[in-house]
Amino acid sequence: MKTFFKKHKIKIITVAAAAVVLAVSFFVPSKKDTAPNPAPTVTAATVPSVSPSLAPTPIVTASAVPSAAPSLTPSPTPTPTAPPKEQTFTAPKQEKKSVCTLTVRCDEILKNIDKLNPEKRELVPENGIIYSGKAEINDGESVFDVLQREMRKNKIHMEFVNTPATNSAYVKGINNIYEFDCGGFSGWTYSVNGKTPNVGCSQCFVKYGDIVEWKYVCEITFDMGD
Numbered sequence: 001m002k003t004f005f006k007k008h009k010i011k012i013i014t015v016a017a018a019a020v021v022l023a024v025s026f027f028v029p030s031k032k033d034t035a036p037n038p039a040p041t042v043t044a045a046t047v048p049s050v051s052p053s054l055a056p057t058p059i060v061t062a063s064a065v066p067s068a069a070p071s072l073t074p075s076p077t078p079t080p081t082a083p084p085k086e087q088t089f090t091a092p093k094q095e096k097k098s099v100c101t102l103t104v105r106c107d108e109i110l111k112n113i114d115k116l117n118p119e120k121r122e123l124v125p126e127n128g129i130i131y132s133g134k135a136e137i138n139d140g141e142s143v144f145d146v147l148q149r150e151m152r153k154n155k156i157h158m159e160f161v162n163t164p165a166t167n168s169a170y171v172k173g174i175n176n177i178y179e180f181d182c183g184g185f186s187g188w189t190y191s192v193n194g195k196t197p198n199v200g201c202s203q204c205f206v207k208y209g210d211i212v213e214w215k216y217v218c219e220i221t222f223d224m225g226d
Helices: 002-007 009-027 118-123 143-153
Strands: 099-105 127-137 159-163 168-174 189-194 211-217
Touching: 099 143, 127 143, 143 159, 143 168, 143 189, 143 211, 168 189, 168 211
Parallel strands: 099 211
Antiparallel strands: 099 127, 159 168, 189 211
């Protein structure tokens, strides 16, 4: 018997294992047998009604609900205000003034300073120019008129001899520098636009743009008239 068992040991074990597998499969229920029972059919009688109430909804009148809508009354349209007009101011038109150029100079004395009265040397400017500028002129004014007014306006000394009967004037001194202060033939003379007129200063009339120059000379070599 032992010899038979040893000889057929593997087969006996195989058969025994198969028997065990068959026994287990017999007693273990199949998936079909273990399927869950179908859910019980629920009838309409067993389910409580959840349908909405068929009772009529109460009608809410407009008076019951406070009005929240904005007023439909149109707001008044603002009237556009016109921008303020820019004010412009026009300067009054000024009439063109008639002017001339007036110069009073004594620079020739600087070249003859040894002839000048020593008491008058401090009266001579370093550049020899006593006055230079624009002078307004009125209609009918003479060279003498313009000189007299500008010297008075600028507080510059002037001395002259005026003879109304003959309408003649003679300038003796300007800025306290007189005739004969720098020699026996020295004195004041004038020119207009670079030329010496052949009439006296009170009879030579000034026009717009004229260049009038009064100059002290150390030697007068010609007749100056008035």
